[in-house]
Amino acid sequence: MKNLEKKARAYALKNSLSYGGKASINSVISSLFHEGLKREELKEKFKEIEKIVNEVNSLSIERQKEEFEKLKKIISERKKRVGLPSLPKAKKGKVIMRFAPSASGPLHIGHALTASLSYLFVKKYGGKFYVRIEDTNPENVFSDSYEMIKEDCDWLFKKKYILLIQSDRMPLYYSYAEKLIKRNSAYVCSCPSEKFKEYVQEKRNCPCRSFSIKENLQRWKNMLNENGFNEGEAVLRFKSNMKDKNPAMRDFPLARINLQKHPRQGKKYRVWPLMNFAVAVDDIELKMTHVIRAKDHRDNAKRQKMIYNALGKKTFPWTAFLGRIHFRDFELSTTKMREGIVIGYFSGWDDEKLPTLISLRKQGYKPEAFWKFAERIGFSESDKIFDKKEFFTLLKSFNK
RNA sequence: GCCCCGAUAGUUCAGAGGCCAAGAAUGCGGCCCUUUCACGGCCGUGACCCGGGUUCGAAUCCCGGUCGGGGCGCCA
Numbered sequence: 001m002k003n004l005e006k007k008a009r010a011y012a013l014k015n016s017l018s019y020g021g022k023a024s025i026n027s028v029i030s031s032l033f034h035e036g037l038k039r040e041e042l043k044e045k046f047k048e049i050e051k052i053v054n055e056v057n058s059l060s061i062e063r064q065k066e067e068f069e070k071l072k073k074i075i076s077e078r079k080k081r082v083g084l085p086s087l088p089k090a091k092k093g094k095v096i097m098r099f100a101p102s103a104s105g106p107l108h109i110g111h112a113l114t115a116s117l118s119y120l121f122v123k124k125y126g127g128k129f130y131v132r133i134e135d136t137n138p139e140n141v142f143s144d145s146y147e148m149i150k151e152d153c154d155w156l157f158k159k160k161y162i163l164l165i166q167s168d169r170m171p172l173y174y175s176y177a178e179k180l181i182k183r184n185s186a187y188v189c190s191c192p193s194e195k196f197k198e199y200v201q202e203k204r205n206c207p208c209r210s211f212s213i214k215e216n217l218q219r220w221k222n223m224l225n226e227n228g229f230n231e232g233e234a235v236l237r238f239k240s241n242m243k244d245k246n247p248a249m250r251d252f253p254l255a256r257i258n259l260q261k262h263p264r265q266g267k268k269y270r271v272w273p274l275m276n277f278a279v280a281v282d283d284i285e286l287k288m289t290h291v292i293r294a295k296d297h298r299d300n301a302k303r304q305k306m307i308y309n310a311l312g313k314k315t316f317p318w319t320a321f322l323g324r325i326h327f328r329d330f331e332l333s334t335t336k337m338r339e340g341i342v343i344g345y346f347s348g349w350d351d352e353k354l355p356t357l358i359s360l361r362k363q364g365y366k367p368e369a370f371w372k373f374a375e376r377i378g379f380s381e382s383d384k385i386f387d388k389k390e391f392f393t394l395l396k397s398f399n400k
Numbered sequence: 401g402c403c404c405c406g407a408u409a410g411u412u413c414a415g416a417g418g419c420c421a422a423g424a425a426u427g428c429g430g431c432c433c434u435u436u437c438a439c440g441g442c443c444g445u446g447a448c449c450c451g452g453g454u455u456c457g458a459a460u461c462c463c464g465g466u467c468g469g470g471g472c473g474c475c476a
Contacts, residue, residue: 011419019421030457031419042456078419102476137475193474200472201401235474246403248472256474275476298404299471323406324469376413376425382406383469390411394426400439 007035008049010071012056013064021061025053034076085378087121087290089318095127096289099153099161100279103135105334106148109355109370109391110294110325112156116367116374117322118292119157129157130286132164134279135264136272141167142338143263148349152357156367164286166278167265173273174224176281176311177236177255181216185310186254188219190234200250203243209251223257223271231257231270238277240306248299249306252276276300280307288317295321295381323383330355330388369399 011031016023028049029042037045056064087095099115101107107115115131122129131153135141146165153161180186189196189208199206211219220236222228236255244250254277257270273281283291283304291301298321305316331337337354340346350358373395377384 014419015421024421026457027419027421029418033418035419039456076419078415078423080423081414082424100476104476134476140475189474196474197472232474244403246472247401248403250472252472253474258474272474274474279476294470295405296470297476300476302404321405326469373412378413380406380413384412385468386411390427394412397426 004032004035004037004045005048005052006071007074008032008052009056010068010075012053013068013071014075016056016064017061017068021064022057023053025050028053031075081378084120084124084375087125087318090121090125090290093126094289095122095125096130096287097122097127097291098130098132098283098286098288100132100134100293101149102137103133103141103145103149105142105145105338105356106349107152107156107357108332108334108337109357109360110332111152112357112370113325113374113377114292114294114322116156116371117377118290119161120371120375121290121292123160127289128286129161130164131157131161132166132282134275135165135167135262136173136274136278138258138260138262138272141263146264148358155361156357156370158367164282165264166273166282167262167269169282170265170269170273172285173255173278173281174271176277177220177273178217180238180254180307180310181220181236182213183310183312184213185239186236187211187216187239188223188234189237189251189253190219190229193235196251199242200247203250205242206237206251208237209239209242223255226270229257231259233257236271236277238303238307238310240303246299246302249302252303254307276303277307280304280311283317284308284311284313290319291317292320292322292379295323295383297321320379321381322377322379323381326383326385327355327391328385328387330386330391365395365399369395372398 008028011028012023015027029037032049059067097118099111099118101111119129131149133146133149150163153163177186187208188211189206191199191206191208196206219234223234223236234257235253237251238254240249240251242250253274255271255273258272259270261267262269279300293301301319301321308316325332331340332355337346337349337356341348341351346354349356350362352359352363
């Protein structure tokens with residue numbers, strides 16, 4: 001107990017010196033709780049602590065400083081986070097993460113800030129970092145984007161990543177689709193989408209739900225077969241629960257027919273996996289351990305987890321959701337940027353008015369500036385609202 | 401209509417019941433350094449969304465509200 005008295009004195013001195021020579025007894029007591037003081041002991045110790053505080057307060061500031069110098073070694077400091085936060089459940093050398101941009105254009109600020117965080121964790125702990133280009137919607141794939149994304153990633157991640165392209169992995173998705181049907185966790189639905197929306201609203205089962213596994217396998221073949229279902233006539237659905245309290249979770253779609261020519265695969269495939277399905281399959285196959293993504297994917301993550309479970313996977317990657325970056329006066333949407341380029345309002349993807357990495361690289365920003373910015377944001381889930389000017393002032397301060 | 405999530409200085413973050421009468425970065429004001437600019441150094445400025453509850457003690461836990469964001473696509 002001698003020890004506690006000494007510590008009380010040290011904390012009293014610290015508090016006193018922080019507040020002009022007068023320590024507050026409550027602060028000292030608070031500190032002592034971190035040093036092993038028990039609630040039950042407070043009553044008996046109170047008088048003693050009060051006495052120490054009064055003694056300290058009666059000393060001159062000079063005297064307090066002198067004494068504190070001698071005692072400051074014995075008190076602990078409250079810890080603060082600097083730099084990268086620590087990644088929960090991370091094992092050295094075994095962290096597997098990914099960044100999954102869609103093949104719709106080059107990378108921009110929003111991509112850089114979420115992707116950098118994943119990159120930095122893999123860099124810190126060791127493991128694998130994948131860049132997986134998501135191009136399973138033939139209607140939203142632009143052939144120039146593959147090369148642009150690759151160049152952006154080479155720059156931002158110093159070429160330390162493994163590149164994957166989803167449309168090159170189609171057989172994998174097909175095999176998982178069959179797996180899900182065989183496990184009675186997916187069915188082919190041939191209702192018009194308006195009709196299905198009604199079922200969702202009314203929490204009613206779609207009639208297609210009651211087909212047998214055998215029938216569903218046949219219907220799935222009819223989706224893949226060009227003499228079978230036509231575009232818009234059938235969709236593969238996940239069998240979740242039409243009474244799920246969250247309407248977004250009720251028998252969501254996994255794959256659909258789209259006959260449009262794919263810029264990379266041509267007319268090779270007619271059935272394309274939807275995002276949640278492709279993501280779940282890839283994350284399982286690649287043994288993803290951690291996923292960091294924007295907050296708008298929160299419900300998607302739930303759906304992906306359902307797919308994991310349906311396939312008998314008990315572990316789901318540890319997941320963080322980041323708030324969205326929002327500019328009051330800056331356009332982040334790839335579609336709008338593309339439109340602006342087409343009408344000649346922007347000179348190209350590297351136009352200085354654009355928040356693309358190619359433009360910022362040209363303007364002298366370094367990858368490390370984005371890393372530091374990402375580190376600063378950490379796992380924060382709140383949306384960020386910036387003025388363009390504010391954002392770049394901050395980014396510049398990280399660019400030194 | 402239903403389901404999620406968030407809220408700390410102008411901005412971004414720290415904070416996981418007591419070392420918080422709230423810390424950092426950036427901004428802003430001032431001083432110093434520098435021939436000037438930039439860089440750097442020092443000082444100052446400035447915040448826990450609101451209302452209840454639990455507790456000896458709440459930025460932190462619980463309930464209600466407000467505001468903001470996302471989802472309920474054969475988009476990602």
